[in-house]
Every structure is written in C-alpha cells, then in structure tokens.
Amino acid sequence: MTQPNITGKTRVHFLIGSPIAQVLAPGWLTERMRNANYDGMLVPLHIQKGNLESALPVLKAMPNVDSILITLPHKFGASDFCDRLSERAKVLGAINAMRREPDGTWFGDNFDGAGLIAGILKAGRSIADKRIFMVGAGGAGSSIAVSMLEEGASYLTFHDLNKTNEQALYEKLAAAYPGRVRVGTSVPPDTDIVVNATSSGLRDSDPLPIAPDELTAKMTVADVITDPVPTRILEAAASRGCFTRDGTHMLDGQIGLLFDFMTAHVHA
Template sequence: MDHYAVFGNPVGHSKSPIIHRLFAQQTGQKISYDPKLVPIGQFTEVANNFFEKALGCNITVPFKEDAFQFANELTPRAQLAGAVNTLKKLQDGTILGDNTDGIGLVRDLKNAKVLLKNQRILLLGAGGASRGVIEPLLNEQPQQLIITNRTHEKAQTLVELTKHLGPITTERYENLNDPVDLIINATSASLSSELPNISKHTIKPQQTICYDMMYSRELTVFCQWAKQHGAAKTIDGLGMLVEQAAESFYLWRGILPKTEAVLRFLRQHITIN
C-alpha cells in the first residue's frame, strides 16, 4: 500500500484525509492517507523521514513556503505561486513541488457555472492564496483582474510579477467604487469573522458573484455581507478544497477522481469548522 499524508500545524481539522479516502474508494487505488502534525521549525526533518517510505503529501498552513524550499524540482505553477501545497516523490527519488490551488479554484468556479472570460474580477488579498490563483484566472481570459490589498505596495509587487500573464492591475480599497462581475476573497479575514474593507458599490445587485476561499457550516461573514448587498450568488471555498485535492490525487496516481459526490458528502456529513 502506498502512503500519503497532509502536513500541517494544526492539522486535526483537515478534511484532506476523508477526501482522499473517498477518492481512493472511488478509483480503486490502494493508498493510506493520514494527518501529520509537524512541529514548527522541524518541517525538513519530518519530510525527509516521511519520504524514506512514502510517495507524496499535501501541505497546509503554515508550511507551504517550507515545502517550496524543500522540493528539489518545481512545476511552473509552483514557481509562480512561491508556495507548494503538493509534494511527490519521483521514481529517481527527486521530490517535485506543485501548487494545485489555482486550478482547484477555477474548476470550482466552472462547476458553479461562473463565467470568467471577458469578466471584471476583483481579487482581495495579495498573499500566498492570491499568488497561487492569478495565472489560472488570467488563463481564462478575463477582461480585467484587479488586485487590492491592505498593504497596497504588496499588491503592486504582485502585479509587477505577473503582468506578463494578462490584464492585471491593482487598486486601493478606498478607490474601489465601481461594480465588478466576480469578487474573490483570498484573505483569511473570514477565519476571525472579519470583513475586508471593501465598498458595497463593488457589487452590482443580482449580477455580481462573490466567492470566499474560506468555508464554514454557516455562511462566512464575507458571504453574509455579499448577500446583504444583493450579490447574485455566494460561494464558499469547500469546493476549491475538493478540487485542489483531486488535482493532487491526479499528480500522484495518474487518475483524476470525480468530485461532485465527495463535495456532497462533505456538505452533508462533516462538521465544517
């Protein structure tokens, strides 16, 4: 049996073990997949020991940059993201680092029938979560991708880094007063029940769609805010979690599992923190 895991701290809340067990059942793959609590400052040591016997792992907070440094080889999307959420041991022993977050987001948006081509998209935040999704979003040929961030200079740096990929620009929160087609919250504000400092005027009632990368059993505070101001649809990030996991599974096993039933199971049976 081939061994996989998710590395994190904390990691007990992770939905990845149940997701990958469901994928394995569905595809007939004989694997084990467990949560692995990694002490802060010991990522390299734990990963080296793990890969003596195992074939791959997912990485969650706070180790995505550690995984980026640990990998011997990086996919282009991992290089651009500056962070790794999937490690795979190749046949020659090389450790490949990948980032499946962006493709997970785009697939989830498409599953929800959200248009991306020729749309004005507002991306909140300029951290690792944003950086990992810019290229896949621009590959969908939006009219414009606007990044805003509490620290404007960080957003500007990100735009400079990615402007060769497509129509990307930045704007300060206080200057955002025009409606857009899609707002993606890539900040972690929802985890602490806070809202980004965003104007309600960015929502065009019954047209703008709002997506929060965070998820919870109840509507996140961002989705609540969007609904109050007339958003056409609100979507949380649980589907993105399942879709990025499916891409990791494909990287490891060469089979892309179906995600709809897995997402439905999580919604129905799992307590979402």
C-alpha cells in the first residue's frame, strides 16, 4: 500500500477498545479509503475499561472526526453516547460503530453479526435451518445471535460466564424468537455451527471456550478473534475435520459494511 499523504484536511476515524494491539481494521479500512480516493484514516486508540465516559465525549467534540468504531469492552457503554440507534442496535443495546450525522448528532449501529454472516456465506456455507451453539453474550455475541436467527437459523444454544449478560440476552432473544433459543453449556451433538464470540483465545494462557471433544467433522467452527489466527480452538477444530472461519473472515465481511457506514455523508 502506498503511504497515505496525511494533511490537515484528512478526515479522522477512530477505533477504540482494550486491548487494542490485535485489531486489523485500521490498516484494512485506511487502505480501503485510499483506494476509493477518500482522504481519511482510521486510528486505533487504547481506551481502558472505566475510561469511556471521559474519553468518548472528547473524541465526539473534535470537528474533523467523522466516525468511531468500537470493540471490547465498550460496545454496550458506547450506545449511551449516541443520539439515535439503528433498530438492531436498539434491540441489542450495543454498537460497534457510530458516526457524525450532517446535523451534528451521532448515529450508532452494529455490524458484528452481519460480518460473521457474510464471512460464512462467502465461503459457500449456509445458515438457514442450521442449529447454532455460541459462547459469549456480550456485544459481539448478542449481535451474532440476532443475525443468525434473522438469517433463518433454526435454533440457538448459548452461554456466557457472565450470568447477567447471559440472562439479559436470553430474555431479549426468547421474546423475539420464541421456541428457538435456550441456554446450555455444552455443544449439542446435532449442532451445525459453533461460534466463539468471546475474547478467550487472545492469550496462550486462556482456557478453551469450547471443549474440543464436543466437536465433530460436520460442524463449522467460527471465532471472532482476529489475532492470533488460528486460535487454539480453531486449531483443535481443524484437527477434527471441522470447517473453520477466524476473526479475519468476520472482519473481511464487515469491511464493506463499515466503510459505507463511515463514509455515508461524504460529498464529491
């Protein structure tokens, strides 16, 4: 990629989270901007848990900041800083992107689930009528759950170590998709797609989010983590003959959606 010519006219977009070293979106989206002859760049910012309330208003106040992307652990908290939310973001109470509107207000949306769906479909695998098992009920897991069920998955089983998040997501999903959701800690034998929607796997010392001996060769196993790839659970899944999708496939599925969202109000 040609090094971008950064000037005072360059439009700035931020990606906030903690940890932040593993994110790949800044390079991918900045390159997409340059290839589209859009003078912008996406900058990663390490904002630790507990600092969102002090940091986000400052970023919003900068006139040359057009959008802010959000990763763990800020996806739920950031929605409070938006003036409007998409319908899916309202259901979830979590966002992973917010942009400045022409009137100066901020609009939030969530593309986590849409990105994972796109990554699986692009590989020629279907989701309609499939049975899903997912670990994680945070921002990414919530979005993935809704997207999977909207795409026509027949059934979703999920769990989270955080029982407050688990119960909150179950109540939302059971109300919207009655009879298609339950909480369970092990992978049902008839599962078609297994998803790790947690940060477990970022470090070598992390416990595996899913017991490998519960996986069978007929399953597709996906992980939201972008670095390292493959994660240990994906290595274990591949050794059992599973088809796998890592976090870069999910990110690739999101890139076009995020780019369009971030640059929606660019005028030629």
